[in-house]
Amino acid sequence: MSAAIEVRDLTRVFEGSKRRGRERDEVVALDHLDLVVDEGQVHGLLGPNGAGKTTLVKILSTVLLPTAGSASVLGRDVVRETRAVRPLIGIVFGGERGLYGRLTALDNLRYWAALHRLADAEGLRRAHELLDRVGLHERADDRVETFSRGMMQRLHLARGLVGDPPVLFLDEPTTGLDPIAALDFRRLVDELRGEGRTILLTTHDMVEAEAVCDRVALIDRGTLLAVEAPRTLATWIARYERIDVDGASEEVLAQVRGLPGVSAVNRREDGGARIETDADGATQQVLRTLVDHGITSVQTSLPNLTEVYVHLVGDRGLEV
């Protein structure tokens, strides 16, 4: 399998504001990043805000130049062969921006089709086909500003596909979507994978990454921490569980603290306690201990990405 996206030693430094009597601040968004995404893969780029995900997507989509290093899409260098790269890529941004709200969905897509050099008739056919595909055909002639967030997101995807690109960048595509809309969107991504497109998807949602990606790159402060299969993420999620408990005495908590696989026990402000585990099977043991002491007001939950980060990379993972 050949590489659709190849990133070598990629560095991007942003110059911050200059303060009186001091040197201009510098922000390192990408720090000697290496990444390879195989053709036909859905590759997740997972990291907290400020990790460098969007910076990487911007460089790959030719709207930002790297400070050092190289990046290529289907063998074309994004800096030296910009014109050759642009017909190969589609970009889908998250949120409500990126569309002309006062115009209809059809007008929007026809415009982007023209910019991808599809002749009038072909552009119209493609626009209708895509609106049908993302379930917006009935709303083709409605102004985009009247759309719900989920509908806008589907239109974003249609816009990204209008040039029929073999490589697609999805930048936080499900941000702000309700669960049903997010699920629909993931189904569409799954279909695109079936068509053999390469997709680089940035997200800070671990569950989403697990649901749609073949591989997931964990990125923090512009460096690559690991590239894993989603299965590994599932293991992390299962391992790092948290238990919220009410009515536990200090004695009970001290006993829990001594159990194997318990990584932290902290009092909450409301008087309850939060217990965190970091090993398989530890949660069951904690629950058994609590129940043995007659404590039944217990709630378990899976960690979010930030909490997994705390476990994996320490507190620095939270600083952006």
Next chain:
Amino acid sequence: MEGWLIPFRGAMRFQLRALRRTPTYLMVLVTIPSYTVIFLALTDQADRPDLFGAAVLAPVLIAMWGVAIWVAGMIVRGDRFLGVLEAAIATPTPYSVVLLARILVVTLAGWVAMAETWLTAWIGFGVVIEIPHPVTFVLTVALTTLAMAATAVIMASAFVLSRVANTFATSASYPFYVLGGVLVPVALLPAWVQPLSRLVFLSWSSDLLRDSLALAPVTNVAGRLAAIAVLTVAGFAVAAWTLGRVLHHVRETGELAFR
């Protein structure tokens, strides 16, 4: 070249739709009758009916240039505000071609200003402006529209660089009006300015338009139209190059979406 025609047409169609939804693109049409009254009142007071044609052309040309500049800024600012600019830059079509097409549509629509001034002259002063050389007039109007749109793309570069480019664009317009012979024919300008003004397409346009409103035969029409055409092509070449450099710069600084 052929590859640009499809996006060019598509961007024109898009802008036409946007114009219907956003009539503020043509706000300048509101101020035009007032300018026309001022210019006509001056010529009327001076008892110079021979200058009525020039008096109605001046506000039209000022309005047209104003529309072109205003729209160039509005498109860039709008695309940036809506978060569309980055996606537009990442398409296979140069942004300069998109801008040219979109500015051209609004500038074309801006010729409604001409009907306004003609009407103002007729209703306000009882003056009927005739066009003794209609073919020359129409050809000049067509070429001038294209030239204005092409030149406005240069200004668009300033809007990509800065959010406050409006002030710059407005200020830069005044020397343009002088060199373009909009208010005072180039022949009446100081001798040392005249060669410089010949590098501005508007100087050829305004002279030719004024001549086409006069009864006397218009001389060297083809040559003068060719001068406008050459300056249009040169203007767009400069615009495309400048915009390309500016976009490269903001891709380098990472300020494409934020400026």
